[in-house]
Each structure stands twice: as C-alpha cells, then as structure tokens.
Amino acid sequence: MTFAQASLLAILAATIILFIWGRWRHDVVAVAALLAAVAAGLVEPDAAFNGLGHPAVVTVACILILSAALQASGAVDWLSSVAVPRKAGPTLTIAALSGLAALLSAFMNNVGALALLMPVAIPVAARLGLAPGRVLMPLAFGSILGGMTTLIGTPPNLIVSGFRAQAGGADSFAMFDFAPVGVAVALSGLALMALGWRLVPERKVSGAEGFAAGAYLTEARVPEGAKAAGMSLRAIEEALKASEAQVLGLLRDERRIAAPHLSREVQAGDILVIEAEPEALTAALADLGLKLEEDVRAGDDASNENPPEPDSPAAALQSPDVVLAEYVVRPRAEIAGLSARGIRLRHHFGVNLLAISRRGVRSTARLNTMALREGDMLLLQGSPETMAEFAQRFGLVPLAQRSLRLPDARRAALVGGVMLASIAGAAFGLVPAAIAFAAGVLAVVALGQVPVRRLYDAVDWPVIVLLAALLPVAEAMATTGAADLVANALLAPVAPYGPVAALALVLVVTMTLSDFMNNAGTAAVMCPVAIGTASQLGVATDPFLMAVAIGASCAFLTPIGHQNNTLILGPGGFRFSDYWRLGLPLELLVVAVAMPALLLFWPL
Template sequence: MSRDQALITGILLATLVMFAWGRWRHDMVAMGALLAAVAAGLVPGAEAFAGFGHAAVVTVACVLVLSSGLQSSGAVDALARVALPRAGRPLVSVAALTALGAALSAFMNNVGALALLMPVAIQLAAREGLPPGRVLMPLAFGSILGGMTTLIGTPPNLVVSGFRAREDGAGFAMFDFAPVGVAVALAGVLFVAVAARWLVPVRERRGADAFDTGAYLTEVRATDDSAAVGMTLREIEQALEADDVQVIGLVRHDVRVGVPPPQHRVQSGDILVIEAGPEGLAATLARLGLTLEEDVPVLGDAAPRAAEAREGGDAAPADDDLVLAEYAVLPGAAVVGRSATDIRLRDRYAVNLLAISRQGRQTIARLRKAKVRPGDVLLLQGSPEAMAEFASQFGCVPLADRTLRLPAARQAWTAAGVMVGTIALSASGLAGSAVAFAGGVLAAMALRVVSPRTVYTAVDWTVVVLLGALIPVAGAMETTGTAELLARLILEQMAGGDAVVALVVILVATMTLSDVINNAATAAVMCPIALQTAGHLSVSADAFLMAVAIGASCAFLTPIGHQNNTLILGPGGFRFGDYWRLGLPLEVIVIAVAVPMLLLIWPL
C-alpha cells in the first residue's frame, strides 16, 4: 500500500466512524473529509468544490423543490384519498398504504412522502385497532423501497448514474432502475405488509381508540391548593400506580433533583418531572390537583410579539382557540439540538411546549431547556395557525388528523403536471436530468406552484453538501488506486474470482454500510470499488453499479440508517433494537430477488 493509498484509506475509515458515531452532522463530516483530502494532496485544491457542480447534486436539489410543490399544493393528499380504501381488512389497508408510499417515493423525496402519509397511517391504525407501529414501520420501509425504482427516487441512484457517466460517457436513464427495483419493491412491500403483524413489536399501547406516542416526559407544578402538597413522593406514586405514572425528578427553586428520595415531601411551588401516557397525565392532574408547568395562557405580551414576528399584527388568541396537537420532529429539522427557550417558542409563536415523548431516553433536565432530537414527539398548545407556522419553519409534521389546505384544485394539477412533464423530458433523452429538473423548478416558480421565497428552504442542504464534498473524495479513491486495491481484496479473499459471488459481496457490503451511514455516502464510497471489481473480472460494470444502488436503499436494521427510520422512532414508540426483526428478513428477501434480476436484466 502506497502513502497516498494509506492516507485516503485512513480518511475514509475516519469518515465512516464519524458517520456511525452520529455526533456531528453528515455534511460536517463530509466537508471535513474533503478538506483533509485536499490538505493531504489527494484532491487538487482547484478541484475541491467541483462536486457541487455535479449533475447528481443539481438534480437532487431540484427534485426536493418539486417534491415540495407536490406537498404544498395538496396533490399528494388528493391522491391518498383516491388511492386508499375507506374500509376493508387491515392487511389490505396496510398493504395499500405501504404501496402508495413506495409509489410516491419513486418520484419525490421519500422523507416527504412518509411525512405526508404518517397522519393517514395513524388514522388507519386507530380505525383498524392496530398498534401505530405496525402501520408506521411497513410504511417507512415501503417508502425506502420505492426510491430504488427510478433515477430520481433517491440520491444514491443519481450518484451511481454519475459514476457510470464518467466511466462510459452516459449515465443510467430515468427508468433503467425499474426492472430490478420494481421487482424488489413489490416483494418487499408484500412481505412487510404481511409480516408486520408478527415481527413489529408493540410498544406502550394504551388503547385502540387513540394514537399513543408512548410515555411523555413532562412537568407538573404543585400549587397551594394541590392535594400533592405535603405528600411524600412514595405516597404520590402509590396514588398514581394504577395510572402507570412515575415521578422521575423534582425541581425546587430552579434546582433539579435527578433522583429524589421517596420520603421527600412535596412543597407548594415544587415541579414534578413525571413519565406518563396521555390518559395517565390527565388522571394525574385531576387526582392531585396539579397543573402543567407550561400550560399558561399565551396571552398578554407573548401574543402581540408572536403576531409581530409573523408580520400579521393579529389580536391575541382567546382561550377557546387554543388546542393540543402532537408533532413529530423530522431528521435534520431546524429545531433539532435546540430547546423551547432557544427558539423563544412562546414569545415568537405563542405556542407552549407541554411535553416531549422520547423513547429509550428519560433524562430530560428541564422541559423548556431540553434539546430536541430527531424522532421526538412534541405535545404543543396554541392556535392551529401558530402551531402550523412553527412546524413548517422548524421541520415538524403533525400526527393527528389534518385539515387539508388546498390552495386550489388547479394548483394541485399544475404541480403534478410539472413533475410529469419534467420526468418525461428527462426520460426522453432530450435533456439531461440536471437540465430537465432545473427547467422543472423554473416552471414551478413561474406557475406559482412554489414561491421564490420557499425554493431555497425546500432544499435539504445537508444532502447537497454531503454529495458535493464526497464526490471528489470518491474520485481520490480511484486516482490513488485504493479502489483497485479493495476490489482485488474482494475478488481474491471473498469471491474467489467468481463474478456472481463478487456481485453478492458488493450488494451485501453496500447494505451493511447503509445501515449505519448515510445512503448517498455509501454509494459514493462503493461505486469506485464496484467499477474496479467489474474491471478486474472483465465483465460489464452495470450489474455491479445496480447492486450498489439496490444495497444503498436497504437500510432496514437500525433507526439511524435512513431518515425515514428515525422519523417513526418516536411515533411508533420503537427502540433501537426493534428494527432488525422486520428488517433482517426483508434484507434477505432483497438479496434473493435482486441477484437473479440483476443477472437477468444486466447480464455479466
């Protein structure tokens, strides 16, 4: 191994470790890898940011904008009402919803597709008497599977196409992924819809008539007339034992006692940090005369300030206008890593944070100062308009039934028409994907499907930076001969020189990486290795590149492998180890279907 090969290998290993660790955002890690490669002389300084002009990066950004137009216009909501059965057997309903999620994900951002269908999934679970997780996990997996069926379905496909274009002069066409991708997606959707009944664990289900996000961590205050004043914590827990409520902390004079002794007596003004479900929380307030710490009228000075921040100048909301709603936090949302105090939630938006549902972690110090994490479920109080504005700005999605706000039926048709026209232009070969989708964004802006102000907020810039930074690093793998070295290792030590075995090894290795790091990053790392492996075997590289595309879209074992898995973590009440039960057999099915289809459609 040469010096340059050792350096790029070390940079890649460190990058993968940082991705898996999760302490830093993926775009930060990718940019660090790029700058390290430049500093080591592996990437010329003049070409360091050439990746940001790559067709895959431009296309990803444009697809995200067009997806935003489909969401905001109400086109997806209208499709869901038409496509989903109003009644029927639970298996049929779950299968139909999962299939719809897969179909939408073929042409729009799969996180957006899942976010739009989550309220539908929760209504379906309530209607059929199913635990929410048994609908949410199939939907999340289905929306991931759907992305592998078209060029624009998921960023890894665009990355793979870009590597093919650099190798052969032409990338994959819009529907080149469909023969293998559709076969895998159909088998996967059918499996998860049927097997979810047995393989998805039930977490914290307290009733079939309401959606339960699991236990909330919230704060309640003992006032002068509270029955809890003078009681010991042991007495309080005994009184609330039937309601499955647990006291996990106490705050007195702004000082938190993390593990208060059971004989500790409650005083007026004390704040109890409790873990309770929705029904248990209500019973606690009624039984002991406690009040929610954050449940104060959002009137007075707060509402005018919030109105000014929204440039509306409206009057303060009346008490009757205040409602409770649950919102799930999207991965990469602007609220992640910030607290209600940090964003001045009450002052700016006239919204109260009443509780946080966070599965697997029960160490929130103070509610208003708790840092929000992806997959958390926030219980908010405020006017519907104020909460909708907050959710839109900070990346949260509602979990309850939504009032659909359709600007006009014509706009929904326009949004769908722009997307279909753009796909047709790209598929026809008259324009490259980047040019076609850039034209689609321009048309969407001209037709007012998306406003010029929201174009830039619709783009997930973390993905753009991730791709733009990693593409030159992946190029350094080839120029230093590291990809060739790894390809030889695969051939000699694992595949024994057999092309079919090597194809399976590439697929499984890609799937394994995708379970712990970002899927676009996985594709960028594995494509050079796949190309070199095919070159050493003197076979067509297309099957190997398609194996990378399939494997990169198969992150089913952990909640961190894909954003959709993270998004359902809180609403489904899942734990880290719950995903592999359904995900592992699903990945086996993917391999069993994908390998024969790859050899049939893309012969070696």
C-alpha cells in the same frame, strides 16, 4: 500500497467510523473528509468544490423543490383518499398504504412521501386495532423500496448514474434504467410486508387525541391550595398509581433535587417532573390539583405588568382556539439541537411545549432547556394555525389526522404537469436530468406555485453538502488506485467462485454499510469499489453499479440507516433492535430477488 492510497484509505476509514458513530452530522463529517483529502494533496484545491456543480447534486436539489410544490398542491391528499381502502382488513390496507408510499417515492423525496402519509396511517392503525408501528414500519420500508425504481427516486441512483458516465465514457443511466431490477425488488418487498406485518413488534402506545410513543416527560407546578401541597412524595406516588404515572424528580426554587426521598414533603410552588401517558397525565393533574408549568407561565405573562401585545404570537395562547397536538421531530429538522427556551417558543411563536417523549431516555434537564433530538415526540399547545406554521418551519411532522384540505385542482394539475414534463424530458433523453428538473423548478416559480422567498426551504441542505463534499473524495479513490486496492481485497475470498459471487458480495457489503451510514455516502464510497471490482474481473461495470444502487437503498435493520427509519422511531414506539425482525427477512429477500434480476437485465 502507495502513500496516497494509504492516506485516502485512512481518511475513508475515519469517515465511515464517524458516520456510524453519529456524534456529528453527516454533512460535517463529509466536509471534514474533503478538507483532509485536500490537505493530503489527494484532491486539488481548485477542484475541491466542483461537487457543488455536479449534475447529481443539482438534480437532487431540484427534485426536493418540485416535491414540496407537489405536496403543497394537495394532489397527494386526493391520491391517498382514493388509494387507501376504508373498509379493508389489515393486509390489504397495509399493502395499499405501502404501495402508495412506494409509488410516490419513485418520483419525489422519500422523507416527504412518508411525512405526507404518516398522519393518514396512524388513524388507520387505530381503526384496525393495530399498534401504530405495525402500519408505520411497512409504510417507511415501502417508501424506501419505491425510491430505487427510477433515476430520481433516491440520491444513490443519481450518484451511481454519475459514476457510470465518468467510468468508461458511457452515458448516464436513463430515467427508467433502474426499473427492471428495482420494480422486481420493490414488488417482492411490498408483498412480504403485506403478508408479514405481524413480524413487526407490537409496541403498545396510547395517547389522547394522538398517538404517543410511550410516556411523556412533563413538569407540573403545585399551586397554593392544591391537594398535593403538604403531601409526601410517597403519598403522591400512591395517588398516581391508578394513572400509571410516576414522579421522576422535584424542583424547588429553580433547584433540582436529585433522587428526592419518598418521605420529602411537597410544598406549594414546587415543580414535579412527571412521566405519564397523555391520558393518564390529565387524570393525574386533576386528582392532585396540579397545573402544567407552561400553563402557569402563560398565565403569569398575561397577568403581569407587561402582558403580551394583543397581536403578538404569545397573546394567541389566550385565544379560545388553543388546542393540544402531537408532533415528531423529523430527521435533520431545524429544531434538532435547540430548546424551547433557546428559541423563545412561547413568545416568538405562540406555542407551548407541554411534554416530551423520548424513547428509552430520561433527561435530567428542565423541560424548556432540553435540546430536542430527531425522533422526539412533542406535546404542543397553541392555535392550529400557529402550530402548523411552526411545524412547517422547524421540521415537525403531525401525528394527528390533518385538518381537511380540499386539493386545489388547478394547482395540482399545474404542478403535476410540470413534474411529468420534467420526467419525460429526462426519460426520453431530450435534455440531461439536471437541466430537465431545473427547468421544472423555474416553471413552478414562474407559474406562482412556489413563492420565491420559500424557494430553497424545501432543499435538504445537509444532503446537498454531503454529496458535494464526498464526490471529489470518491473520484480520488479512482485516480489514486485506492478503489482497485479495496476491490482486490474484496475479491480475494470470492475469486474462486467467479464474478457472480463478487457481484453478490458488492451488494451485501453495500447493504451492510447503508444500515449504519447515510445512503448517499454509501453509494459515493462503494461506486469506485464496484467499478474497480468489475475492472479486475474483466466484466461489465453496469451490474456492479446497479448492485450498489440496490444495496444503498436497502437499509432496513436499524433506525439510523435511513431518515425514514428514524422518523417512525418515536411514533411507532420502537426500540433500536426492533427493525431487524421485519428488516432482516426483507434484506434477505432483496438479495434473493436482486441477484437473478441483475444477471437477467444486466449480464456480466
């Protein structure tokens, strides 16, 4: 092993460990890996940022913009109303929803497809008498399966295609080269989920006007003359028993009293930290005469000497149109890591944060200072318009049924036509995929379907940076021989069993990595290994690259393997260990279907 190989493998190992640890965001880890490779002399400084111009990176960015335009047109709302049966039972309904998610994900961003269908799926679950998670997990998995069927369906496919072009001078994979194996795997997976949705743990959830994942943590003030004033905490807990709520803490004069004794007397002006379901929360507040802390603050703002300006966002909270709604923080949302106080939520946006639900975690921080996390569920108060605008800006997904929005037929036709033209241009080889979809973005802007000022809002920049940073590192794996070294290590235990066993091993290793780290990062790491393995065996590289594409798209065992798994964690009420119950049979099925399909359509 040379120094260059040892250095690169050490950087790669550290990168994978940091990905799995999850303390730092994936794009930050990827940039750190790139800079470490440059410092070690493994990547030339002049070539360090060549990944930003890589066709796969450009194509991913353009697809995200076109997907956002397609969503805004209302075409997906119409499609979901047509495709989801209104009177069918659970099996047919789940099959239709997950099938629609797979179809959408083949041509648009996976997370976008799931976010569009979640507000449809949750009321459907209520109508069927099912726990929301039993509909949401097949929906999320279906959107992941659909992405593997086309070149543009998911970033790993674009990465694999790029490596094919670099490996042996062959052309990149075409638009539907992934379809023969991908469709076979996706259809079998959809069938399993339609029949096996009962494998999903039934987590009982409830919510007023919504669909909360467990109890919310909120703050309630004891006003003068309230029934709770003068009561002991023991007496208050007894009063809350009927509502299945409990007091977790007490704040007095802005000071938290940790683990207050049950005999402590509650005074007017105290703030109680209460954990309760939304419906129970309403009853608890009414019985004890408590007021939500955010409502008290809003009232103070309105009555003080400097009330909000009449046209200010904060003044909108005095409007009779104010409602409550529940949202979930989507992966990589702009609001993740921020607090309500930090962004001055009420004053700048006219929205109150009334409660937070965080599965399995009880924070000791004040509600308005809690740093929000991916998967958190938020109970917000404000006008429908201000909350919708706030949710769109900061990356929140509504959990209640969306307001009726009639699709704009002309707009949907324009954006749909541009999308189809871009797909056709790439599919028939008229122009490279990056050019086809860049032209599509230019067309929707020229047609006025995407405002120029919002052009880049839809781009998932952490994914773009991740891809751009890891591609030079992955290229260094090939040039230093590190990929061949890893390939030899993988081949050692399966060498006696031939290339078929090696192909299965590459598929399984890629799937395992993808369960714990970003799928694009997994593909970038495993492509050089797959090419090296095929080279060592003297067989075609295409089946091994296809195995990487399939494996990188099959993260079903954990909530951190794919953004869609994280997105349903809160609304489904799931625990970390819930995913494998449906995910493990699904991954075993993927291997069972993908292996013969790979050998049939991509012979060794």
